[in-house]
Structures are given as structure tokens and as C-alpha cells.
Amino acid sequence: MTKSKSRTIKVDALARVEGEGALDLHIKDGVIKNIKFRIFEPPRFFEAFLRGRAYSEAPDITARICGICPIAYIMGASQAMEDALGVTVSGPLRDLRRMIYCGEWIESHVLHAAMLHAPDFLGLDDALQIAAADPALVEKALRLKKLGNTILEVIGGRAIHPVNLKVGGFYKAPAKAAVRGLAGELEWGVKASRELVLAFGGFDFPDYNHDYTFVSLHHPDEYAIHEGDIISNRGLDIPVRGFLEHFDEEHVRHSNALHGMMRDGAAYLVGPLARYNNNYKQLSSLAKKTAKAVGLGAVCTNPFQSILVRMIEVIYACEEALRIAESYEEPDSSCVEVTPGRGEGHGCTEAPRGICYHRYRLGDDGRILDARIVPPTAQNQKQIEADLRGIVERNMSLSDDKLKWRCEQAIRNYDPCISCATHFLKLTIKRD
Amino acid sequence: MTDKIIGIGNAWRGDDGAGAAVAERLREMGIDAEAQDGDGAELMESWKGCDGAIIIDAAVSGAPPGVVHRFDAAESEIPKRFFRYSSHLFGVAEAVETARLLGRLPKRLIVYGIEGANFNLGSPMSPEVEKAVTETAALIKGELDHA
Numbered sequence: 001m002t003k004s005k006s007r008t009i010k011v012d013a014l015a016r017v018e019g020e021g022a023l024d025l026h027i028k029d030g031v032i033k034n035i036k037f038r039i040f041e042p043p044r045f046f047e048a049f050l051r052g053r054a055y056s057e058a059p060d061i062t063a064r065i066c067g068i069c070p071i072a073y074i075m076g077a078s079q080a081m082e083d084a085l086g087v088t089v090s091g092p093l094r095d096l097r098r099m100i101y102c103g104e105w106i107e108s109h110v111l112h113a114a115m116l117h118a119p120d121f122l123g124l125d126d127a128l129q130i131a132a133a134d135p136a137l138v139e140k141a142l143r144l145k146k147l148g149n150t151i152l153e154v155i156g157g158r159a160i161h162p163v164n165l166k167v168g169g170f171y172k173a174p175a176k177a178a179v180r181g182l183a184g185e186l187e188w189g190v191k192a193s194r195e196l197v198l199a200f201g202g203f204d205f206p207d208y209n210h211d212y213t214f215v216s217l218h219h220p221d222e223y224a225i226h227e228g229d230i231i232s233n234r235g236l237d238i239p240v241r242g243f244l245e246h247f248d249e250e251h252v253r254h255s256n257a258l259h260g261m262m263r264d265g266a267a268y269l270v271g272p273l274a275r276y277n278n279n280y281k282q283l284s285s286l287a288k289k290t291a292k293a294v295g296l297g298a299v300c301t302n303p304f305q306s307i308l309v310r311m312i313e314v315i316y317a318c319e320e321a322l323r324i325a326e327s328y329e330e331p332d333s334s335c336v337e338v339t340p341g342r343g344e345g346h347g348c349t350e351a352p353r354g355i356c357y358h359r360y361r362l363g364d365d366g367r368i369l370d371a372r373i374v375p376p377t378a379q380n381q382k383q384i385e386a387d388l389r390g391i392v393e394r395n396m397s398l399s400d401d402k403l404k405w406r407c408e409q410a411i412r413n414y415d416p417c418i419s420c421a422t423h424f425l426k427l428t429i430k431r432d
Numbered sequence: 433m434t435d436k437i438i439g440i441g442n443a444w445r446g447d448d449g450a451g452a453a454v455a456e457r458l459r460e461m462g463i464d465a466e467a468q469d470g471d472g473a474e475l476m477e478s479w480k481g482c483d484g485a486i487i488i489d490a491a492v493s494g495a496p497p498g499v500v501h502r503f504d505a506a507e508s509e510i511p512k513r514f515f516r517y518s519s520h521l522f523g524v525a526e527a528v529e530t531a532r533l534l535g536r537l538p539k540r541l542i543v544y545g546i547e548g549a550n551f552n553l554g555s556p557m558s559p560e561v562e563k564a565v566t567e568t569a570a571l572i573k574g575e576l577d578h579a
Contacts, residue, residue, distance in 0.1 A: 068471075111473060115522050128526060131533040139534060145473050160469060 023388065023407060028432040030396055037385045037411075050371040055081045055340055055362050056167055062358070062373065063161055068111075071104040071152070072351030074165045075226055076358040076373075081167040083241070084345025084362050087338050092331040093169040094227075096155055099179075099324040100162070101226045101349070102317035103151025106144060106189070107159075108352035109272075109310040109317075112415045114141030114196060117307045120409040121203035137199060140192050144314065147182075147189050151321060154178050169335030179328040186325060189318035194290050197311040201294030206406070208391055209301040212383070213266060214274035215247075217350050223282040223316060224275070226349045231278055232268070241346040243357050249378065260379030267382035270354025271414065272309045276300055287316045303387060303413040310415075340366025351376050353415055377416045384414055400431070435484035435540065435579070437465035437572065438475065440524055446555035447497065447548025450565055451488040453557065454544070457569035463576065472527030476536060484540030486572055489524045490561075491545030498560030500568050501545035510543050542575070544568055 026034040046065055050058060058077040063070035075097060082089060089097065114137065119130050131138045149159035155174050156162025164171050215236070217228030230246075231237045238246060247268075250259050262268055280288070280298045291297075291312050300309060340362070347358040354376030361370040391410045395403055439455030442448045451467075458465035468474060470489070479485040491501055493511070503510045505528050524543065531537045546564045557565070 111522060115473070115526075128529045128533065131530040135534055138530065142473055142476065146477060149474070149477075160471070160474070 023411065024430075025388075025392060025407070026430045026432070027392075027396070032389060032392055033432075035385060035389050035392065037381060037388060047371045047373055050360075050368050053368050055085070055360070055366040055368060056338075058358075058360065058368065058371070059165060059167060060161075060163075065373075065375070068108050069104055069351045069353070069356075070161050071101050071156070071165075072349055072356045073358075073373075074162070075101065075349045076347040076351075076356050077360075078165065078167045078347065079227075079349070080345040080347030080358040080360050081362075082336075082338070082345065083347060084343035084360060085167075085338055085341060085366075086343075087168055087336050089169055089336055092173075092329060093335065095324045095328070096170065096174070096179075097165075098222075098226055099321050100151060100155040100165070102321040102324075103148045103155070105148070105225070105317040105352050106151070106193075106314055106321075107146075107148025108415075109314050110141050110144045110148065110193075110196075112352075112412075113200070113307050113310045113314075114138065114144075117310075117409075117412050117415070118200060118203075120405075120412060121200070121205075121307070137196070140196065144189055144192055144196075147185050147318075150185070151182060154182060166335060168338040169333075171334060173330050173334040176328060176330050179325050182325045183322060186318050186322035190286070190315060190322065193311055193314040193318055194286070197290050197294060197308060197315065200307055200311060203307070205302060205304045206391075206409075207302075208304060208387075208394065210303065210387065210390060212273070212277075212301060213262065213268040214277045215268045215270050215355065215379075216274040216278045217348065217355060218279055219282075223279050223320075224350055225317075225320075228348075228350075230348065230355065233274075233277055240348040240357070243346065243348065243374070244359065244372070247357075247374070247379070249374065259382045260374065261382050267386050268379065269383045270376050270379050271306070272313055272352075272354075273300060273303060273306050274354065275350060276309045276312070283312070284316055284319050286319065287312050290315055303410070306413045306415075353377060354379060377414070380414050380416065384411065384416065387413070434482055435486055435576070436479050436482040436538075437463065437486045438478060438488070439465060439467050440470045440475075440487065440489040441467070442469060444554060446550040446552055447546075447558055447561045448490050448551050449557060450490045450546040450548060450561050450568075451544075453562075453565045454488045454546075454568050454572070457565060458572060461569065461573060463573065470523055472522035472524060472530070475524065475527040476531050479531075479538050479541075480536070482538050484542075485538045486542045486544070486575070487524060487528075488544040488546065488568060488572075490548040490551075492548060493545070495547045496560070497547050497549035497558050498564040499547040500564050500571070501547070502571075503543045503545070505541040505543045506537060506539060544572070 022038045024036045059074040062073040062077045065073050124130055152159045152162050157164035214233040217224035218231040219228035229239055248263055294308055342364045344361045348355055356376055357374040359372040360368055363369050395406050439451035441452035455465040455467040510528055549558050
């Protein structure tokens with residue numbers, strides 16, 4: 001590798017990263033000359049065409065940004081509108097919101113961890129081979145994912161782009177029998193997700209740790225999913241409305257998506273690893289016990305172990321959904337009444353991939369004057385690039401094929417939802 | 433005659449929307465067909481309990497745009513590379529082959545692939561692909577009529 005030798009490798013299908021993007025890596029005489037992670041992102045278009053629409057339309061419109069995490073967009077937009085219009089959603093309606101969000105975590109995390117990320121650790125080329133190697137594991141994962149979808153169907157009306165959620169709550173409260181009827185499968189889900197954590201615990205994790213700035217929501221009473229203040233492991237503690245004062249985005253020439261950063265320009269990390277490190281104490285005892293069984297303590301700084309953290313969050317999400325399902329009573333009203341008017345509101349929830357921030361300004365008639373949405377993958381981009389740099393530096397001696405593999409695996413640590421509606425990632429390694 | 437018909441695609445991505453457009457066309461002809469966005473796991477759930485299924489998706493094999501491929505997936509493997517343009521990570525080919533491995537394949541499974549050329553965000557469908565959508569809907573109708 002020390003010879004001055006030029007090789008270019010092009011891989012045009014990183015099929016297991018949702019969306020479209022590219023990684024260009026240029027190595028000269030064993031030193032990284034350039035590393036660029038490019039993604040193409042549609043939410044910016046949404047911000048423009050939200051202008052002039054009614055406040056009540058934002059949840060359903062923004063839900064279309066993502067087919068995997070529509071709840072994150074629906075709820076972030078709803079809460080921002082509620083903030084602007086002085087509405088509080090509490091009691092059973094708040095519980096239902098938390099429960100449907102658990103469903104989204106379950107389906108998103110399980111698909112990523114079992115079908116897309118696990119094959120990397122097993123040395124398999126794709127999700128098909130894992131079905132051949134371990135059909136029972138795949139059956140379990142598919143049943144868990146279906147459980148997540150079923151929660152979305154029961155509360156949200158349908159699994160993809162749910163239709164039953166609105167600013168102030170729900171169009172129709174789900175029937176008691178339907179919600180309570182999920183309890184049996186959720187009990188199975190708690191056990192099954194635990195078994196998956198233990199199975200993945202045996203993987204060989206690349207030795208890479210980084211001193212991340214972890215940013216997540218934090219709620220005083222619960223492991224934050226759909227509500228909370230924004231905190232970091234370096235002492236930041238701000239209300240959601242302070243987001244734009246502390247975080248910024250920059251245009252980088254090589255990507256049409258914005259790169260998120262702290263106001264001082266530093267990269268930060270959002271997502272399962274950030275939540276786990278910031279809110280570990282609030283996980284259930286079973287989740288913590290299972291984490292311990294696979295060697296995880298209160299702090300985890302190896303991004304490759306995010307596959308374990310995702311599945312630990314699935315245990316927690318199944319337990320939370322079960323707790324809510326078992327005590328669910330139909331509310332007197334399916335929503336809180338909302339009166340349209342002028343205002344500015346902020347909303348932020350923990351999408352499966354990390355915090356997703358919304359801000360809207362409304363005119364007197366409740367129409368949107370201005371919208372701002374900061375999705376999780378945009379926030380992680382700068383950190384993804386930094387991680388790739390660190391990982392390539394440590395693995396310089398690997399052959400191009402193996403290095404490419406390692407980079408793909410590293411990108412998948414973030415489950416990057418590069419843009420839900422797009423396709424593939426081009427990976428180019430050039431060595432001079 | 434209980435074949436489930438599912439068209440996969442994203443109408444916002446030019447030719448990617450071909451499969452979903454076929455489903456729409458079939459519905460206009462009074463034939464029950466569903467549009468999905470390409471989540472393979474959902475696809476495997478949707479044909480559960482059906483004797484047969486017909487799936488339509490956009491394909492990229494290097495053929496000219498608008499070419500219609502037809503695979504009997506119950507008989508043999510479908511070429512994975514053809515369908516990498518499925519909108520979601522665990523796509524049609526993965527779903528079909530995973531289902532085969534898990535013994536979850538319907539008895540009859542036909543997969544139509546419509547060759548696309550332009551998958552850009554916000555692009556309209558290519559005229560050749562538009563034509564192929566109509567053609568495929570007619571082919572499927574014929575297939576159902578003769579079943």
C-alpha cells in the first residue's frame with residue numbers, strides 16, 4: 001500500500017442504505033487526501049411548499065418526507081402547531097402518541113438491525129443470505145417488524161403514512177379492545193427482541209471508539225421518545241424552542257443536503273447511541289440487564305455497537321407499548337380543540353434515527369408563513385464523515401474490497417435515511 | 433382467481449412510479465390492485481394467504497426504457513440487479529428471494545419489471561415508460577382473463 005499506485009473502485013449499489021448518496025474516498029500514499037460523503041435530500045422542498053398551507057395540513061404533508069418514519073414528522077409538526085396555538089395534549093391522548101411512536105421505533109429499528117446491518121457482521125453480502133443462514137432469526141425479525149406496523153395500523157389507521165393523527169390528537173380514538181388486544185403479541189415482542197439482542201451480542205465489533213457529542217431529547221419522567229428538552233452529554237440543556245440558537249446547518253459544496261453542526265462548528269451525533277448515553281438511567285431494568293449481558297454499560301462510544309443499542313430500544317419500546325396497551329381506556333374526546341391563529345411554534349421528537357426538529361410561523365388565519373425542518377440524517381452527516389475518516393485511517397492496510405465493506409458497515413451504523421424516496425449510494429475509492 | 437396484484441413505485445421519482453401507475457390503470461379497468469412503496473417486508477405480508485400474486489416494479493437492466501420484463505418467480509429466482517431501483521432498501525427482489533428461503537412464496541408469482549431511464553426527484557415519467565405502463569396493464573388483464 002505504500003507504493004504510489006492508483007486504483008479506483010466504484011461500487012454503485014449500497015443497497016441497504018435507504019436513499020441515494022455517494023462516498024468518495026481519495027487516498028494518496030497511505031494518507032487520506034479527501035473524503036466526501038454526499039447525500040441528496042428532499043425535505044428542503046417541503047419547506048417551500050408548506051408556505052400558504054393551513055396549520056392542520058403540516059402533519060400529513062411532512063409525513064410524506066419519510067415512508068419509514070412518518071410518525072416522527074406527523075408528531076413533530078403537530079407539536080409545533082400545538083406550541084404555536086397554545087394547546088396541550090395530555091392523558092390518554094398523550095399515551096396513544098407515545099405508543100404509536102413505539103410502533104415506529106420497533107418497525108424501523110428491527111428492519112435495520114436484523115435485515116440490513118446484521119449481514120455486515122456475519123460477513124454476508126445481503127439480507128437474502130441471512131434468511132438462508134438463520135431463517136428462525138429472520139422469521140422473528142419479520143414478526144417483530146409486523147408488530148410495529150400493527151401498532152401503527154391500530155392507532156394510526158394504516159401502517160404506511162397513517163391517517164388518524166392530527167394537530168390536537170386523533171380523528172378517532174382507537175377501540176379499547178383493539179389496543180388491549182395487542183398485549184399478547186407485545187409480550188412476545190419483549191422476549192423476541194431480547195433474544196435478538198443476545199444473538200447480535202456475539203458479533204465481532206470493530207474496535208473503534210469516539211468521544212462524541214451526543215445530542216438527544218431528555219424527559220424528567222421517562223426515556224424520551226416524543227417529548228422533552230434537548231440535552232447533550234457536554235452539559236447542554238435547552239428547551240426545544242432554543243434549537244436554532246445552538247445548532248446550525250452549513251451548505252457544503254459536495255452535497256445538496258445541509259450538514260448539521262453546533263454553533264461553534266463542531267459535529268454532533270443524534271440517534272440511538274445518543275439517546276442511550278444521555279438517558280440510560282431511564283431505560284427499563286430488563287433493557288439495562290440485557291445491555292449488561294452483551295457487555296454494554298451506561299456509556300457506549302463504539303458506533304458499531306449501535307446495532308445492539310437499537311435492539312435494546314426495541315425491548316424498551318415493546319415494554320412501553322405493552323404498559324400503555326394494558327391500561328388503555330378510550331378517551332372522552334379523540335382530540336383537544338384547536339383554534340387557528342397567529343403564532344410561532346417548535347416541535348421535536350426522537351425519530352428512530354434521532355431528533356427531528358420543526359418550526360413554523362403562522363399568520364392570523366393559521367396559514368403557514370414559514371417552515372423549518374431539520375431531519376436527523378442531516379444532523380449526523382458531519383459526524384458520519386468524521387467517523388469514516390477515523391475508520392479509514394485505522395484500516396488503511398485493508399484491501400480496497402475490505403475497506404469498502406468496512407465503510408459501508410460504518411455508514412449503516414447511522415441507519416442513514418438519506419432520503420426516503422431515493423435509491424442507492426455510490427462508493428468510490430481512489431488510491432494514488 | 434385470488435391473485436393479489438401489487439404495483440410498486442414512487443410517483444415522485446419519474447420512471448420509478450411505473451409499477452404504482454400500472455396498479456392505478458388496473459383499478460380504472462375495474463381490477464383490484466394495490467400500490468405500495470416498495471417495503472419488501474410489507475410485500476411479504478401482503479401476499480400471505482393468497483394462492484398467487486402479480487408484482488409490478490420498475491427495473492434497470494440496461495435494456496431500452498419501456499421494455500417490459502416478465503419473470504415467473506415461482507419457477508426460478510428473479511435477477512436481483514434488475515430491481516435495485518426499488519424505493520426501499522429491502523426491496524422486491526429481496527422480498528421474493530427471502531420468502532422463497534422461508535417457504536412463504538405464493539404458488540403463483542409473476543413479477544413484471546418495466547425498464548426505466550429517469551429516476552430523478554420530481555421528474556415526469558418517460559414517454560416510453562408511460563406506454564409500457566398501458567401495455568403492462570393490458571398484459572395483466574389478458575393474463576387474468578385467461579387464467
